[in-house]
Amino acid sequence: MNEPTVTLKVTRYRPERDSAPSTQAYTIPYRQDWVVLDALNYIKDQIDGTLTFRWSCRMGVCGSCGMMVNGVPKLTCAAFLRDYYPHEIQVEPLQNFPIIRDLVIDMSDFLQKLRSVKPWIIRETEKPLSEGEYLQTPQELEAYKQFSMCINCMLCYAACPVYGLEPAFLGPAAIALGYRYNLDSRDQGRKERQPVMASHEGIWECTFVSECTVVCPKDVDPAAAIQRSKVNTTMDWFKSVLLPWGER
Amino acid sequence: MNAPTAAKSRLYYPKMPATWWLRNRNYFLFMLRELSSVFIAIFLVVLLVQVAALARGPEAYTTFMRRLESPGWIIFHVVALFFALYHSYTWFDLTSKVQVVRLGGRQVPPPLVTAVNIGVWLVLSVVILLLFLFV
Numbered sequence: 001m002n003e004p005t006v007t008l009k010v011t012r013y014r015p016e017r018d019s020a021p022s023t024q025a026y027t028i029p030y031r032q033d034w035v036v037l038d039a040l041n042y043i044k045d046q047i048d049g050t051l052t053f054r055w056s057c058r059m060g061v062c063g064s065c066g067m068m069v070n071g072v073p074k075l076t077c078a079a080f081l082r083d084y085y086p087h088e089i090q091v092e093p094l095q096n097f098p099i100i101r102d103l104v105i106d107m108s109d110f111l112q113k114l115r116s117v118k119p120w121i122i123r124e125t126e127k128p129l130s131e132g133e134y135l136q137t138p139q140e141l142e143a144y145k146q147f148s149m150c151i152n153c154m155l156c157y158a159a160c161p162v163y164g165l166e167p168a169f170l171g172p173a174a175i176a177l178g179y180r181y182n183l184d185s186r187d188q189g190r191k192e193r194q195p196v197m198a199s200h201e202g203i204w205e206c207t208f209v210s211e212c213t214v215v216c217p218k219d220v221d222p223a224a225a226i227q228r229s230k231v232n233t234t235m236d237w238f239k240s241v242l243l244p245w246g247e248r
Numbered sequence: 249m250n251a252p253t254a255a256k257s258r259l260y261y262p263k264m265p266a267t268w269w270l271r272n273r274n275y276f277l278f279m280l281r282e283l284s285s286v287f288i289a290i291f292l293v294v295l296l297v298q299v300a301a302l303a304r305g306p307e308a309y310t311t312f313m314r315r316l317e318s319p320g321w322i323i324f325h326v327v328a329l330f331f332a333l334y335h336s337y338t339w340f341d342l343t344s345k346v347q348v349v350r351l352g353g354r355q356v357p358p359p360l361v362t363a364v365n366i367g368v369w370l371v372l373s374v375v376i377l378l379l380f381l382f383v
Binding site for chain 1: 258259260261264268269271272274278342345347348353
């Protein structure tokens with residue numbers, strides 16, 4: 001009996017021998033409950049052990065397995081073969097990033113940008129441990145919760161044409177995470193983040209294409225975070241100009 | 249075994265093609281939204297020239313208005329109207345993303361914010377049209 005099969009066209013780039021990426025087709029058994037990541041693991045285990053890609057948790061938490069599936073940034077652990085079958089599936093590395101090998105991209109630019117927005121709670125003075133934890137009401141948690149769901153998968157960077165055209169752009173996830181800490185009632189670090197967040201390469205570079213929000217697997221809505229940061233920063237400016245006691 | 253270091257020096261930097269905005273429907277709609285501003289800018293320049301003609305007197309104004317009756321200008325104004333409507337629609341659509349409206353401690357659903365914005369826009373447009381026609 002003929003087993004159903006599916007063909008994956010996968011980007012290959014072997015820096016020691018290739019000057020540019022090429023595509024290699026693999027035909028594998030089709031299983032209804034497989035995701036693209038399962039298919040890649042089948043290829044690596046059974047057909048071609050040299051195929052290189054990143055993955056870890058297999059359950060949409062770690063954010064490692066982001067790739068372009070038929071031209072759309074996806075977590076391959078959440079992209080089911082059945083949604084593409086019986087058509088061929090094109091698997092490419094995340095766009096807008098340099099390629100290290102096959103489906104593995106260089107994320108150092110993103111990591112540096114993420115660090116630059118200081119995505120942690122900043123206090124002007126820490127209160128002593130003896131005074132206990134910083135309490136927060138459910139409403140205060142709700143204010144930033146959505147933006148804290150980011151798993152740093154970088155799909156939003158792959159979806160953002162602004163980042164593709166202007167690599168200096170701080171980018172969706174970094175801004176959303178900076179904004180997340182600005183919204184946190186326990187945080188006092190907004191002023192420290194502003195020089196990076198409100199710079200030309202920060203929020204003002206964004207032209208509101210909104211594709212970051214469309215591809216986000218965690219419904220973080222980075223586009224909203226960026227636009228709301230723009231409004232807040234503009235309000236700062238108005239206050240500093242109109243009010244003698246206004247602060248910058 | 250220093251292979252990874254050697255490989256790292258050979259990163260491949262993909263280039264974004266000039267046709268990137270044709271790759272995806274949302275990119276295309278975004279470019280259309282950006283393009284709309286060009287038509288609106290031209291329309292505003294025409295409006296300024298019209299006001300200048302009005303200031304020069306009835307004769308200059310009539311000559312100017314005659315010129316606008318040519319098919320080219322009529323086509324331009326139809327296209328500019330389409331873009332103005334499209335631009336306004338996208339503006340209100342995006343407003344709900346930027347402005348979080350809270351009522352009674354709860355967030356008003358963004359589609360409702362957009363709908364209210366568009367409703368007010370339509371009502372005001374009709375009022376302005378009626379004022380223009382009958383006052």
